[in-house]
Amino acid sequence: xxxxxxxxxxxxxxxxxxxxxxxxxxxxxxxxxxxxxxxxxxxxxxxxxxxxxxxxxxxxxxxxxxxxxxxxxxxxxxxxxxxxxxxxxxxxxxxxxxxxxxxxxxxxxxxxxxxxxxxxxxxxxxxxxxxxxxxxxxxxxxxxxxxxxxxxxxxxxxxxxxxxxxxxxxxxxxxxxxxxxxxxxxxxxxxxxxxxxxxxxxxxxxxxxxxxxxxxxxxxxxxxxxxxxxxxxxxxxxxxxxxxxxxxxxxxxxxxxxxxxxxxxxxxxxxxxxxxxxxxxxxxxxxxxxxxxxxxxxxxxxxxxxxxxxxxxxxxxxxxxxxxxxxxxxxxxxxxxxxxxxxxxxxxxxxxxxxxxxxxxxxxxxxxxxxxxxxxxxxxxxxxxxxxxxxxxxxxxxxxxxxxxxxxxxx
Ligand SMILES: Nc1nc2c(c(=O)[nH]1)N[C@H]1C(S)=C(S)[C@@H](COP(=O)(O)OP(=O)(O)OC[C@H]3O[C@@H](n4cnc5c(N)ncnc54)[C@H](O)[C@@H]3O)O[C@H]1N2
Ligand code: MOO
Numbered sequence: 001x002x003x004x005x006x007x008x009x010x011x012x013x014x015x016x017x018x019x020x021x022x023x024x025x026x027x028x029x030x031x032x033x034x035x036x037x038x039x040x041x042x043x044x045x046x047x048x049x050x051x052x053x054x055x056x057x058x059x060x061x062x063x064x065x066x067x068x069x070x071x072x073x074x075x076x077x078x079x080x081x082x083x084x085x086x087x088x089x090x091x092x093x094x095x096x097x098x099x100x101x102x103x104x105x106x107x108x109x110x111x112x113x114x115x116x117x118x119x120x121x122x123x124x125x126x127x128x129x130x131x132x133x134x135x136x137x138x139x140x141x142x143x144x145x146x147x148x149x150x151x152x153x154x155x156x157x158x159x160x161x162x163x164x165x166x167x168x169x170x171x172x173x174x175x176x177x178x179x180x181x182x183x184x185x186x187x188x189x190x191x192x193x194x195x196x197x198x199x200x201x202x203x204x205x206x207x208x209x210x211x212x213x214x215x216x217x218x219x220x221x222x223x224x225x226x227x228x229x230x231x232x233x234x235x236x237x238x239x240x241x242x243x244x245x246x247x248x249x250x251x252x253x254x255x256x257x258x259x260x261x262x263x264x265x266x267x268x269x270x271x272x273x274x275x276x277x278x279x280x281x282x283x284x285x286x287x288x289x290x291x292x293x294x295x296x297x298x299x300x301x302x303x304x305x306x307x308x309x310x311x312x313x314x315x316x317x318x319x320x321x322x323x324x325x326x327x328x329x330x331x332x333x334x335x336x337x338x339x340x341x342x343x344x345x346x347x348x349x350x351x352x353x354x355x356x357x358x359x360x361x362x363x364x365x366x367x368x369x370x371x372x373x374x375x376x377x378x379x380x381x382x383x384x385x386x387x388x389x390x391x392x393x394x395x396x397x398x399x400x401x402x403x404x405x406x407x408x409x410x411x
Contacts, residue, residue, distance in 0.1 A: 006280075007280050007281055007282035007283075007287065007349070008278050008280065008281050008282060009281075009282055009350075009391065010281060010282065010283050010315065010350050010391075013278060013281040013283075013289070013291070013316060014315065014316055014319060014331075016277055016278055016291070017277070017291050017298075017300075017316050017317075017319070017320050018319055018320060018323055018330060020277060020291070020293050020298050020320070021298060021320045021323040021324050022323070022324075023038075023040070023181045023323065023324060023325065023326040024181040024182050024183075024184060024249060024324050024325070024326075025181065025182060026040035026041065026179045026180060026181055026182070027179070027180065027181075027182040028177040028178070028179055029177065029178055029179075029180050030176060030177060031167055031170055031171060031175065031176055031177070031178060032167075034162045034167065034170075034178045034180050035162055035163070035164065035167055036161070036162065036163075036222055037161070037162055037180040037181070037183075037222060037325055037326070038159050038160065038161050038162070038180060038181065038325055038326035038327045038328070039156055039157070039158050039159060039160045039162065039178065039179065039180060039326070040158065040179040040180050040181050040326055041158050041179045042154055042156070042157050042158050043154075043155050043156045043170065043173075043175075043178070044152060044153065044154055044155060045149035045150055045151050045152065045153055045154075045155040045173060046151055046173055046174065046175075047149060047151055047172070047173050047174065048145060048146045048149060048150050048151045049146070049147075049148040049149045049172050049173075050143060050145060050146075050147060050148065051145060052104040052105070052145050053104065053105040053142050053143070053144050053145050054083075054102055054103060054104050054105060054142070054143050055099045055100065055101055055102065055103050055105060055112045055141060055142065055143070056101065056112065056141040056142065056143050057101055057112050057114040057115070057141045058099070058100050058101050058114070058115050059098075059099060059112050059113050059114040059115040059116075059117070059118065059141070060075070060077070060096045060097065060098060060099060060112065060113045060115070060118060060130055060132065061081070061091065061096060061097045061099040061105050061106055061109035061111075061112055062075065062091070062096045062109060062110075062111055062112070062113055062132065062136065063091050063093065063095075063096075063108060063109060063110060063111075064110050064111040064135070064136055064137060064138045064140070065093075066093060066094060066096075066132075067113075067132055067134075067135040067136060068135060071132070071133060071134065071135060072119065072131040072132055072133045073131070073132045074121070074129050074130070074131050074132075075094060075095055075096040075129060075130055075132060076094060076095045076096070076127050076128070076129050077095075077096055077097065077098055077121075077127065077128045077129060077130055078091065078095050078096070078097050078106075079097050079098070079106075080097070080098040080099075080100075081097055081098070081099045081100065081103040081104065081106065082100045082103055083100050083101065083102035083103045084102075084103075085103055085104075086104065087103075087104055087105070087106035087107065088106075089106060090106060090107040090108045091106055091107070091108030091109050092108065096109075096113075096130065096132075097109065098130075099112060105142060110138045110139065110142070111136045111137065111138055111139060111140040111141065111142060112136070112140060112141035112142055113132050113134065113136050113140075113141075114141060117132070117133050117134045118130050118131060118132055118133060119131040119133060148169065148172065149169065149172065149173065155169060155170075155173065156169065156170070158326075159326060159327070159328045161327060161329075162178070162180070180325070180326065181324065181325050181326040183222055183223055183224045183325065184222075184223045184224065184249040184250055184321055184324040184325065185223070185224050185226065185247065185248045185249050185250075186218045186223040186224065186225050186226070186248060186249065186250045186251075186252060186321070187225075187226050187228050187245045187248040187250070187251045187252070188211050188214045188215055188218070188225055188226065188227050188228060188251075188252045188253075188254070189211075189228040189229070189231055189238075189241055189242070189245065189251065189252070189253045189254070190208045190210055190211040190228075190229065190230045190231070190253075190254050190255065191230070191231045191232075191233060191238055191253055191254065191255045191256040191264075191265060191304075192208075192230065192232075192233060192255045192256065192304060193232055193233045193262070194206055195207070195208040195230045196208065196230070197229070197230065198212070208229075208230050209306055209377060210254040210255070210302075210304065210306055210309045211227050211228075211229070211230070211254065212227065213306065213309070213310065213377075213409075214252055214254065214302070214309060214310075214313060215227050216409075217310065217313050217314075217317075217318070217408065217409055218252075218317075218321070220408055220409070221317075221318045221321040221322065221408065222321060222322070222325050223250070223321050223324075226248070228241060228244075228245060233256060233262040233264060234262075234264065235264040235267055235268055235271070238253075238256065238264045238265060238268035239264075239267075239268040239271045239272060242268055242269065242272045242274075243272055248297055249296065249297060249298070249324060250297065250298045250299075250300065250317070250320070250321065250324070251297060251298070251299045251300070252300050252302055252313075252317065253265050253269075253299070253300070253301050253302065254302045254303070254304050254309050255302075255303065255304025256301075256304065257279075257288045257289070257290050257301035257302070257303055257304070258288040258303065258304075259288075265290065265301045266279060266290050266301060269290070269292055269299055269301065272294065273294050274292040274293065274294040274299050275292050275293055275294065276290060276291070276292040277291050277292050277293065278290070278291055279291075279301075281312075281316075282348065282349050282350060282391055283311075283312075283315070283349055283350050283351075283352065284345075284349045284350070284351045284352070284374070285303070285305060285307055285308035285311050285312075285352070285374030286302075286303055286308045286309075286311050286312040286315070286352075286374070287303070287308075287349065288301075288303045288308075289301065289302060289303060289312045289316065291316070298320060300312075300316065300317055300320075302317075303374075305374035305375045306374075306375065306376070306377045306380070307354070307373075307374040307375070307376065307377060307379050307380045308374040310380050310407075310409055311352050311374075311380075311386065313409075314332065314386070314405070314407055314408060314409065315332060315352070315386075315405075318332070318408060319331060319332065332405045333405065333406055334388075334403050334404065334405055335364060335385075335403075335404050335406065336364070336401060336402070336403065336404070337357060337363065337364035337365065337366050337385070337387075337401075337402050337403075337404040338363050338364070338365050338366070338399055338400065338401060338402065339365075339366060339368075339387070339396050339397075339398060339399065339400045339402050340365050340366060340367045340368075340398065341367065341368060341398055342395065342396065342397055342398055343368060343387075343389055343395065343396040344394060344395045344396075345389060345393075345394060345395075346394060347391065347392050347393065347394050348391065349391060350388065350389065350390055350391040351388075351389035352386040352387070352388060352389070352405070353368050353372060353386065353387040353389055354368070354369045354372060354379050354380055354383035354386065354387075355367060355368050355369065355383060355384070355385050355386070355387045355404070356369060356382055356383060356384050356385075357384045357385050357404065364404065366384075366385060366387055366402065366404060368387065369382065369383055380407075380409065382410075383407055383410060384406065384407065384410050385404040385405055385406050385407060386404070386405045386407060387402050387403070387404055388402065388403040388404070388405065389402075
């Protein structure tokens with residue numbers, strides 16, 4: 001059997017993890033807390049915005065038909081309309097209105113000529129006039145009524161991720177609450193006899209960095225983390241700590257999931273009635289990943305190596321947290337890039353190489369970080385992307401076109 005042939009491909013593993021997840025029940029969230037979340041229902045506009053046709057430029061509101069003959073054309077100025085003002089006159093042939101950006105168009109006007117394409121009449125002349133130097137098409141520099149929203153019509157559909165413009169659109173509708181799936185509650189349990197808390201004297205132990213790091217990653221992915229602390233490497237302790245972790249949508253454990261003599265996480269999960277969906281993925285770092293479900297709760301046994309836990313979070317947990325929050329686009333984003341230097345590996349596992357990217361000559365060039373060991377957090381520090389070194393490939397040469405995944409954990 002060739003290396004890795006008994007392991008699940010990354011894409012299959014992600015698909016299987018995602019298949020365990022569906023959007024959580026909706027809650028009403030204040031708009032400022034809805035940023036980055038996905039709408040749980042269609043939203044219809046209640047207001048038409050902008051409420052009137054208005055000018056996109058400082059200039060003159062005109063009838064485009066007045067400009068089809070000889071140019072320049074001299075028009076009589078009926079009034080000046082400011083943003084916030086109300087037009088008082090309807091344009092008749094041969095007339096126009098001075099108008100400012102955002103001001104409502106007067107009746108009869110169908111276009112705006114920007115000020116720079118005009119020449120003012122003599123100061124003090126009555127009635128005041130302006131010379132229009134260019135013809136304009138009907139609709140030029142007019143922002144039509146209802147361009148942003150039309151009362152009664154769909155505004156945003158279910159599943160739309162709420163970015164800042166979307167939140168702005170909803171604000172413009174006078175909405176203060178929106179329906180979004182509630183945030184997933186995520187428990188994080190570190191396991192390992194060698195671990196201590198950051199505020200304890202280490203004395204031969206190592207500080208649990210995975211717990212706090214995963215909590216930050218969960219928050220960034222929109223989840224609500226609860227750090228459960230450290231479980232010692234016994235089946236009883238890991239099992240009882242898992243039993244106590246009730247009421248969570250997702251439980252993340254770190255370490256104890258490989259084939260070592262004290263790797264009890266899988267056994268403990270099974271003892272707690274978790275149905276394992278898969279264990280071990282054809283990936284480096286992160287091969288021992290274990291995923292299962294009990295009722296509505298999803299369990300991820302993440303590998304203990306600090307970078308392995310972050311990479312598996314990025315490739316498997318984050319997409320699941322996004323699906324739980326109603327996002328439809330949950331696959332990790334990818335961008336094309338070019339490799340600086342060379343990479344080699346045996347075939348069998350897909351490698352996700354930590355790289356730093358910089359933009360050069362119209363392309364994203366990536367440099368593999370000097371340290372690639374999964375045991376060192378340094379191999380993730382200052383990484384901007386993960387370079388996908390495909391499972392079947394054994395070398396990538398300088399300048400190779402590569403697939404890059406921006407990491408959510410970078411600064
Ligand atoms: N014979 C084999 N050995 C190993 C295999 C294998 O296939 N066959 N896989 C290796 C791979 S790949 C990984 S990844 C690790 C993962 O093993 P575990 O998930 O069981 O993790 P541990 O062995 O308990 O710990 C690994 C490493 O990480 C440190 N660690 C653990 N927890 C934390 C934490 N919360 N904060 C910071 N650092 C942590 C731990 O001290 C170890 O150094 O297994 C390989 N072995
Ligand atoms: O795959 Mo393990 O995650 O390299 O150390």
